[in-house]
Structure formats: structure tokens, C-alpha cells
Amino acid sequence: MSYNQSNDQRYFNLHLEGFANLYDARMVTPKPGQSFEPFLQVRATFLQGKAEDAQPVFVDLKVTGKTAKKIIEKFQSEIADRDKKVNAVLKAGDLRFTASSPGQGQEVRVFTSARLLSIKYLKVDGQQVNLEQFNDAGAQATAGGSYQPQAQQANPAAANANLPDSVTLDPEAPDFKQRKAELKAAGYSWNRDQGAWVAPQSRQAPENQAAPAQGDVVRLDKGQPDFAARKAELKSQGYRWDRDQQAWVRPAA
Known part of the structure; x- marks a missing residue:
């Protein structure tokens, strides 16, 4: 299809949709000298690749979808709690890539951000959530009540995925320091025995580890x-x- 002046007002919308783990939900407020309006933000670790060896993609999401905002606000404390696991299927748009301004001897880091438009699936601490209650009609029916867990149904394989148990980084890769920092932010820790970064759910308390x-x-x-x-x-x-x-x-x- 060709485009001419008559449709110059059209937009090209690039969307990101997939299974992700959510954490660090918080309100972002302007610092002295900044003039933007406060907004709700959540960090998402999208997964791509085979379920048994999925690779994480870290994205900062500004929550703009009306229903998505209700959902994130409802479960903000659970998402911020690293002892609880929150999985979702998300749709985001307006992807942006921002490069840092490194100091002397530092490498350039690239940060990915987007706008969270909708949430199509949500599982909070092992319970699937009925998202219909967050629609206008559903919200009226369940006003004043707690969230409604949904009966477990057959879900696509991606919906059952979790953070990959371990991630191996190449120290010679140009984005090594960036990926290392992102893994640490997501709760990963270095495991010498495996020679890899290990996800939080893969770690055991010292008293539970076999000698x-x-x-x-x-x-x-x-x-x-x-x-x-x-x-x-x-x-x-x-x-x-x-x-x-x-x-x-x-x-x-």
C-alpha cells in the first residue's frame, strides 16, 4: 500500500506482546526541576525462546491503559514483593530505546521502555486472576470485594513459563555489563558452581541446601x-x- 499526503496523520503502531514476569511496581514522581505528571510504572521481564531455555528481555513500562492501570494498582504490593511471583501476558506499544551518557571508561547502556496498553492474563502468587472483574461492568459486580481467582484452565505453554532458572552471559559481549546489571535488578545472583546467574526461585535457603x-x-x-x-x-x-x-x-x- 502506498501513502500520500491525504493520510499523513496516520501512525505506524509497533506493539510488543508476550509473556512476562512483573516486579517493581511504583509511582514515578518528578524531581525538583522536572515538570512531568506522576505516573505508574512497572518493570517487566519478557521471555523469548524455548520454554526450557528462555532469554529475558527487560522493559520499563509506563502504565497508560485504563484497565491495565486498575490491575497494576490492585496488585502493586504483590508485584513489589520479591517473595511473590506475578506472571502476565502483556501488550505494550510505543517502544523506545534510550542510550546512557557514559563517563570516562564506562560503556554505553541501552534501556528499553514502552507504554503498557493491556493485560491479557495474570497469575498472582500461583493463582490465576479473573480479569473480567476489572472491566467497567465487572468492577461494579465485584465492588468492595477482593480479587477473584479464576479456575485453572488449559493455558498456552508460555503462560506456564517462569523466569529461566539460569542465564549464562558472555563477558566479551558488548552488552555484558548492562545485562549483568539487569539480571541483578531482577533478583538473579551469581552461582559459581553453575557458572551462571540463577533466578530467585531457583535459590534455596542455606539450611535447605544439601551438603x-x-x-x-x-x-x-x-x-x-x-x-x-x-x-x-x-x-x-x-x-x-x-x-x-x-x-x-x-x-x-
Whole structure:
């Protein structure tokens, strides 16, 4: 289709739609010298790729959809609580990419933002939410009540996905520092044993972690940035290099 002056007022709308994990819902207010109106913002970790190895895409969302705003406001405390998991299928638009102004010796970071238009699916702390109650008619029917969990139905595979258990970063990648910062903001922590960043739900409390069995065999990758530190740690724990197994072995007691 060709365009001419008669339709110069048309807009090209690029939408982002997919499954995401929500966190850090908050009101953004202007600082001294700024003149924008306060707005509701939520951070979303969209997932893409195979469910067993999905990669996170971090997007800051300004909540502009009328119904979406009601939903985020209703569950703002749950979204902000890192001990609770909030999953959603979102539709966002007006994507923008903003580059930071790095200081000397720093790398340029690119931040992605968009406007949250609608929420098509929501699961709060293991319970699927009936979103119809947030429509005008549904809101009148449930006014004054708590949110209504919806009976579990067959959902697409993406709706059952969670944050990927672990994410491996390439230290040589140009966006390494940015992705590392985003993972830390999402609650990931570095796991030396796996050589990867591990999602919050994958972590266990120290008292629940099984103690390493005697006679353990550990293989290290010399290409990992923490190779020297891990080698020293193993030696301090009594591990010895075994040429036959090409691994570090801790003798059984």
C-alpha cells in the first residue's frame, strides 16, 4: 500500500506482546526541576525462546491503559514483593530505546521502555486472576470485594513459563555489563558452581541446601572469568587434581 499526503496523520503502531514476569511496581514522581505528571510504572521481564531455555528481555513500562492501570494498582504490593511471583501476558506499544551518557571508561547502556496498553492474563502468587472483574461492568459486580481467582484452565505453554532458572552471559559481549546489571535488578545472583546467574526461585535457603557429598568430582572451565577463584576455593576445601579424571576430586573420608 502506498501513502500520500491525504493520510499523513496516520501512525505506524509497533506493539510488543508476550509473556512476562512483573516486579517493581511504583509511582514515578518528578524531581525538583522536572515538570512531568506522576505516573505508574512497572518493570517487566519478557521471555523469548524455548520454554526450557528462555532469554529475558527487560522493559520499563509506563502504565497508560485504563484497565491495565486498575490491575497494576490492585496488585502493586504483590508485584513489589520479591517473595511473590506475578506472571502476565502483556501488550505494550510505543517502544523506545534510550542510550546512557557514559563517563570516562564506562560503556554505553541501552534501556528499553514502552507504554503498557493491556493485560491479557495474570497469575498472582500461583493463582490465576479473573480479569473480567476489572472491566467497567465487572468492577461494579465485584465492588468492595477482593480479587477473584479464576479456575485453572488449559493455558498456552508460555503462560506456564517462569523466569529461566539460569542465564549464562558472555563477558566479551558488548552488552555484558548492562545485562549483568539487569539480571541483578531482577533478583538473579551469581552461582559459581553453575557458572551462571540463577533466578530467585531457583535459590534455596542455606539450611535447605544439601551438603556436598564426600568424593565429589568437580570440573572447571578455564575460560570462565572466576576460574582462578574457584580453583583456590576447591583446594581450600581439600580437593586435589586428578589427571585420570581430568577433574578436581575431594577424597572420601
